[in-house]
Amino acid sequence: MQRIIKNGQIIDETWHLLPKDATLDSLSNCDDYIVPLALWVEHSTALKARDGGLGVWLEAGEEIEEIADDLDNFQVIALNFPAFTDGRHSSTAYLLRTRYGYKGEVRAIGDILRDQLFALKRCGFDAFALRADKDPVDALKAFEDFSEVYQASADEPLPLFRRRA
């Protein structure tokens, strides 16, 4: 079972992340699933009727605007990083938290490594599924990288210049 970082703690993963080509047939009624965007778009009614938990995941090029009206349906929104250097979903997470007021879990998935965690957390991610070969315990140290920041972001509504003593 994979372990993920959630709110600065390491927890056992209980959600099933479905691949892009997943179909409705493969789903049980009670398990918790994070489904690809396409499956949600096509089968939202059926997915909503299930008893298990529901999340959705977006590829790096998929835009949050597409599901902006559906956010209440998801306990988890996972955002995929095909490479850790692809920063598109940093903006997605920021928008989810600040513009759409999403309060559920925003999870970083894909090529997620320790040295990106500090900035990703600032943008609004609260959960991180590290790349399989990386140790989440080691990665927790990343949250201590900086003790002060200049900008406003999802974690801190005020820029430093409004907080300077």
Place this chain on the structure above:
Amino acid sequence: MYVYDEYDQRIVEDRVKQFRDQTRRYLAGELSGEEFRPLRLQNGLYIQRYAPMLRVAVPYGLMSSAQVRMMAKIARDYDKGYAHISTRQNVQFNWPELEDVPEILAELATVQMHAIQTSGNCIRNTTTDQFAGVARDEIIDPRPWCEIIRQWSTFHPEFSHLPRKFKIAVNGAASDRAAIEVHDIGLEAVKNEAGELGFRVAVGGGLGRTPIVGSYINEFLPWQHLISYLDAILRVYNRYGRRDNKYKARIKILVKALTPEVFAEKVNAEWAHLKDGPTTLSAEEVHRVADHFIDPAYRELADLDADLAKLDAEHPGFARWRQRNTVAHKRPGYVAVTLSLKPTGVAPGDVTDKQLDAIADLADRYSFGEVRNSHNQNIILADVEQQQLFTLWSELRELGFATPNVGLLTDIICCPGGDFCSLANAKSIPVAEAIQRRFDDLDYLFDIGELDLNISGCMNACGHHHVGHIGILGVDKKGQEFYQVSLGGSAGRDASLAQILGPSFAQDEMPDVIEKIIKVYVEQRTDEESFLDTFRRVGVDPFKERVYAANH
């Protein structure tokens, strides 16, 4: 200049710790080369042809004498005794050991310096006019705005992995010495009819593989909204800039693909959500920062035109130097002095540890303890008393900084090229030197007048060849180093991109080629006409005919 408070200092010290640990993990094999690469790049560390190259940030080119002495110390202790002034006003070291870099950063932090975001796909060092704060044609001192942008851009969490690098320049004067129209974002300080300050915003300019002059998308952005508007531009770019091809990933490609009008609409739509939010700049914050850039303790002096003219008459060398290497100052009795780092036989922009120490001493004695690096790769003492000018000149001559060539053909902008850089297709330094040797006659050089000659060793265009009046680009032709020549570029207010002359040349042909181009200009020019103006009037053909005549 800006002085760190405890917050700024803590952020830079946290960075030293972070990078020390990243380097340790890389050396221990916990981070792969591929994983370490973007981390080290965002700290200005390249792995180069012979050794790592470390690019130290010099925010908007401004350094205190203590910082200059630190550059000297690093050159001495960790390098081969010299440093290089880059075309982004930064300082580069060509020979540090990777293992030493964390220690170098720790030393930098003691003088409020760092190497943050001097490379990588993030927001780079914001640049400006090397004469900021002292220029006679200045409307607004751009430095406080550069510092505000520096703080906003430092470790911006959302924009730390952009599609590609991102460069911002600010101009506050009538002339544009910051080349804002060839930047990803160019900001020009302007005042509206009510006398209020704002910025005219250009986006999508840039050099590199696809040179483009930027498009203005906002004619007047009130200063309060600078940060929220920058956030909006960057968010649109971060989300929609291309990531499938690194050669099409700069914001200029996105602006061009969408058209500047549509890009501006997208920015405005995004900005509508941010405008008047907490990132709106307050007068208090602007004053806090601007208070670091108030005038130094100038004395009440008068201009010494007659005295200096007398010295000119007695010392033709001084007259020449004064003509080329000094610039009028906003205060009577003061003058800004450019130290030429372009004597023949020295790689353009290179400076030794001893010279750096000497520059720091000069800054303390003549110019309130500060210097500026220019994007033309020279160093400026901005606040020199005219009555000390002659003494300073004598000292500069001893130190090798008095070559009277600023703005002339031999004041060449030149990247490190194939001698150092692993990206380069061709060497650039030997070409610069060969041209400098050919034009060693000062009378001829002065007669030719204002001329920007820029050399890049590859199409990444670190030597800004597209905006040289004469641009030289190193190209690879079947494994051989060749050089393509272009004419008519300009980085000034009338920014234009140079036009390619024709087929490229071998390295040893280059001095002849440049000489022929200059001869055409000298023959064609009217009385006071500059090279650029002549080129714009007569076009490329007369140059082409002369240069390629022998080949026909």
